[in-house]
Amino acid sequence: GAGVSQSPRYKVTKRGQDVALRCDPISGHVSLYWYRQALGQGPEFLTYFNYEAQQDKSGLPNDRFSAERPEGSISTLTIQRTEQRDSAMYRCASSLEASATNEKLFFGSGTQLSVL
Amino acid sequence: SQKIEQNSEALNIQEGKTATLTCNYTNYSPAYLQWYRQDPGRGPVFLLLIRENEKEKRKERLKVTFDTTLKQSLFHITASQPADSATYLCALDPNAGNNRKLIWGLGTSLAVNP
Numbered sequence: 001g002a003g004v005s006q007s008p009r010y011k012v013t014k015r016g017q018d019v020a021l022r023c024d025p026i027s028g029h030v031s032l033y034w035y036r037q038a039l040g041q042g043p044e045f046l047t048y049f050n051y052e053a054q055q056d057k058s059g060l061p062n063d064r065f066s067a068e069r070p071e072g073s074i075s076t077l078t079i080q081r082t083e084q085r086d087s088a089m090y091r092c093a094s095s096l097e098a099s100a101t102n103e104k105l106f107f108g109s110g111t112q113l114s115v116l
Numbered sequence: 117s118q119k120i121e122q123n124s125e126a127l128n129i130q131e132g133k134t135a136t137l138t139c140n141y142t143n144y145s146p147a148y149l150q151w152y153r154q155d156p157g158r159g160p161v162f163l164l165l166i167r168e169n170e171k172e173k174r175k176e177r178l179k180v181t182f183d184t185t186l187k188q189s190l191f192h193i194t195a196s197q198p199a200d201s202a203t204y205l206c207a208l209d210p211n212a213g214n215n216r217k218l219i220w221g222l223g224t225s226l227a228v229n230p
Contacts, residue, residue: 004159031216042120042205042220043160056217091159095216103148103209103216107159 002026004108006092012114013082021077021111023092032075033093033105034067043091049075082115089113119143122206122221130229135193137224139206142187144219146208149182149189154203154223163204164191196228 005024013019025032031050035043045059051072060066064082069075079086089112093105121140129135139149148167152160166173166182166189173180179192193200203223210219 033216040222042207042222043218045217045219048216050216059217093159103150103165103218104162105150105152105160105218106162109157109159 004092004094004106006090006108006111008111009109010112010114012116014116015082015084017082018078018080019082019113021079021090021092021113023075023077023094023108025073025075025092025094026096026106029094029096029106031095031097032069033095034075034077035091035093035107037089037091037110039089046077079113082113084115087113087115120206120208120219120221122204123224124222126225126227128227128229129196131197133196135196135200135226135228137191137204137206137226139189139191139208139221140187141208144187144208144210145184146210149180149206149208150218151178151180151189151191152205152207154205160205193226198228198230201227 007022033048034046037043047057047067048055049069052069064080067077089110091107091110093107095105119142123138150165151163153163154160164173164180166180168184177194181190203225205223207218207220
């Protein structure tokens with residue numbers, strides 16, 4: 001696609017429910033990243049993939065958070081048993097190459113998650 | 117501790133002047149540093165990347181410097197315009213090129229007044 005697409009744009013859920021956030025990266029982009037951004041803060045790294053392989057998940061807050069990218073394209077970030085503290089903007093980004101010399105990230109518009 | 121600091125105060129300047137934003141870091145040895153622009157409600161947009169062996173990088177009215185001794189990057193917008201008003205974020209690679217994870221500053225809000 002023309003840009004990184006995330007859905008849904010807004011998600012309101014009740015505490016304890018599971019949510020799945022979807023990211024469709026730019027076609028052909030090898031690397032895909034998930035970030036979380038609170039208002040007035042910079043993005044906070046969660047995890048990233050090269051193709052379908054999850055390279056680093058050190059930023060996932062706890063085991064309620066998981067991510068997958070089974071075919072090396074679309075990715076899903078799943079939060080189980082949501083808590084109010086999970087409320088935030090979740091942003092996906094992609095980059096073209098797996099090389100460390102080309103780290104330009106393209107961000108999606110994000111999913112605003114509100115846990116009531 | 118490891119941290120990245122950007123101008124904590126919002127920056128207000130007059131149109132036509134040069135805006136200078138700072139990004140200081142401690143206890144990292146980044147292979148590169150990046151600057152992004154973020155408008156309200158939107159995702160960050162990449163502006164410039166500078167590598168550890170580069171002192172300066174330019175792109176149109178933008179200039180970035182990187183001093184690994186001072187552990188500082190400066191971001192300049194010359195001949196600023198009201199359309200440059202946004203939040204500017206710096207991000208660095210914390211693992212000397214060994215990982216793709218980026219660590220981000222809080223951002224500096226810039227307002228260019230006509």
